[in-house]
Amino acid sequence: APVGTSKESGESPGSMWPKDLILLEPGETAWQVVLKKIRELSDGDVQDPFMVANLDVLPRRHQLFHQALPRVSPFYAVKCNNNPWVLRVLAALGTGFDCASQGELEQVLGLGVPPSRIIYANPCKPVSHILYAAHHGVQLLTFDSEEELIKVAQHYPGARLVLRLWTQDSESIFSLSTKFGARLELCEHLLKSARDLGVAVVGTSFHVGSSCQTPNSFKQAIADCRCLFEMGLRIGHDMNFLDIGGGFPGEEGLDPKFEEMAGVINATLAQDFPEGSGVEIIAEPGRFYAAPVCTIAVNIIAKKAVVQPGGHRKLLYYLNDGYYGDFRVFLRDPEPKIPIVVKELGPEPPLFSCILFGPTCDAFDKLFLEELQLPELNVGDWLVFPTMGAYTNVMTSTFNGFPPASICCTVGPELRSLLESALQTGTWPEWRRF
Ligand code: PLP
Numbered sequence: 001a002p003v004g005t006s007k008e009s010g011e012s013p014g015s016m017w018p019k020d021l022i023l024l025e026p027g028e029t030a031w032q033v034v035l036k037k038i039r040e041l042s043d044g045d046v047q048d049p050f051m052v053a054n055l056d057v058l059p060r061r062h063q064l065f066h067q068a069l070p071r072v073s074p075f076y077a078v079k080c081n082n083n084p085w086v087l088r089v090l091a092a093l094g095t096g097f098d099c100a101s102q103g104e105l106e107q108v109l110g111l112g113v114p115p116s117r118i119i120y121a122n123p124c125k126p127v128s129h130i131l132y133a134a135h136h137g138v139q140l141l142t143f144d145s146e147e148e149l150i151k152v153a154q155h156y157p158g159a160r161l162v163l164r165l166w167t168q169d170s171e172s173i174f175s176l177s178t179k180f181g182a183r184l185e186l187c188e189h190l191l192k193s194a195r196d197l198g199v200a201v202v203g204t205s206f207h208v209g210s211s212c213q214t215p216n217s218f219k220q221a222i223a224d225c226r227c228l229f230e231m232g233l234r235i236g237h238d239m240n241f242l243d244i245g246g247g248f249p250g251e252e253g254l255d256p257k258f259e260e261m262a263g264v265i266n267a268t269l270a271q272d273f274p275e276g277s278g279v280e281i282i283a284e285p286g287r288f289y290a291a292p293v294c295t296i297a298v299n300i301i302a303k304k305a306v307v308q309p310g311g312h313r314k315l316l317y318y319l320n321d322g323y324y325g326d327f328r329v330f331l332r333d334p335e336p337k338i339p340i341v342v343k344e345l346g347p348e349p350p351l352f353s354c355i356l357f358g359p360t361c362d363a364f365d366k367l368f369l370e371e372l373q374l375p376e377l378n379v380g381d382w383l384v385f386p387t388m389g390a391y392t393n394v395m396t397s398t399f400n401g402f403p404p405a406s407i408c409c410t411v412g413p414e415l416r417s418l419l420e421s422a423l424q425t426g427t428w429p430e431w432r433r434f
Helices: 030-043 057-068 084-093 102-110 127-135 146-155 184-197 216-235 258-272 287-293 328-332 413-425
Strands: 021-023 050-054 073-077 096-099 118-120 140-143 160-164 200-205 241-243 280-283 294-307 313-319 340-342 351-357 372-375 382-385 406-411
Touching: 030 050, 030 294, 030 382, 030 406, 057 073, 057 084, 057 258, 057 287, 057 413, 073 287, 084 102, 084 287, 084 406, 084 413, 096 102, 102 118, 102 127, 127 146, 140 146, 146 184, 160 184, 160 241, 184 200, 184 216, 200 216, 216 241, 216 258, 287 294, 406 413
Parallel strands: 021 406, 050 406, 073 096, 073 280, 096 118, 118 140, 140 160, 160 200, 200 241, 241 280, 313 351
Antiparallel strands: 050 294, 294 313, 294 382, 340 382, 351 372
């Protein structure tokens, strides 16, 4: 297929589309854009890493979420990937947003998203950020301690509080429960304290850990929330809001499958929060939406071959992105990601044990904990990693003077017209409630 037909936006003077947005022609794909950029960079002197965000993935993920969890409204977790175009597309699709700080609240409110579509879901908040939420009408706030209740009662007594429950998340790849969540046995005290302090608790939330490995974690946590609802109602709170958090898979094909997880969630909701119970149900998916959006291309800037005892060769590849760039989160993941090698190789080339290092002078700067098997490559060759949209560009630094990978977004004709009307009118389409 022909490559190079995409028009970089901003080419025509006065265009509403900025330079970091590539408008795809009908039939053109984001993958073709990646390959074209690699060819262009390989012909020049600078082979810096770059990321391509395929925004057309977002409507597909949104549809899948809605089909699989029809009773649950997604409030996208901004922390996962706060690229302005990702947020604009999600706003246009009608999601809500989970914000963790004043900075994220500012970003989402700045898009024109109404505060009613935002939850400030960080149980431990700076007072100044609470005041910001109060000033801008963001009412839903999570808490998991008495100290936080006292702070909110003093600075934002009109808040609608959501009690974050502790979950057993040791089987999730990224556990959160060592830091957040009130144990069930402490919740009665917290609910009574809230009543005595005069602050309203409207519901409960939890997070089963990011990249949850067992759908049963949702089952247990939703059942615990049912107990909390009973407790809250007895104590005098008007409990009508359930937030089942994030933890949904960002990669297709991995177990547990999203559909399987959704099946367990739907069945548990039907039992504990049946339709017609008047409870609003939301989730805070992050990687589910963002992971499949981005592809990153990195270049081999240096290489060493080491002969090991027994005569085996091990290859050390030094890449121009690593732990201090877009790969920070992967050192906490037991499985390495397998890159696509952009090079003509013979059929079944021999594979070698390889370590992928990042570019800084720190020996800790590796991409993955485990070695992986790759063919023999050379300085100047490119590795491409798909599914790189979650917890990547949001975590980059300029350590050792290496700037983060550049990011450009691609948008196809259909999504383009949705965005165009939103940008022209300055308003987002009707908020869609499920
Ligand atoms: N909500 C909260 C409170 C979180 O802390 C996180 C991730 O850390 C998320 C949602 C998003 O989780 P995930 O990306 O696993 O869906």
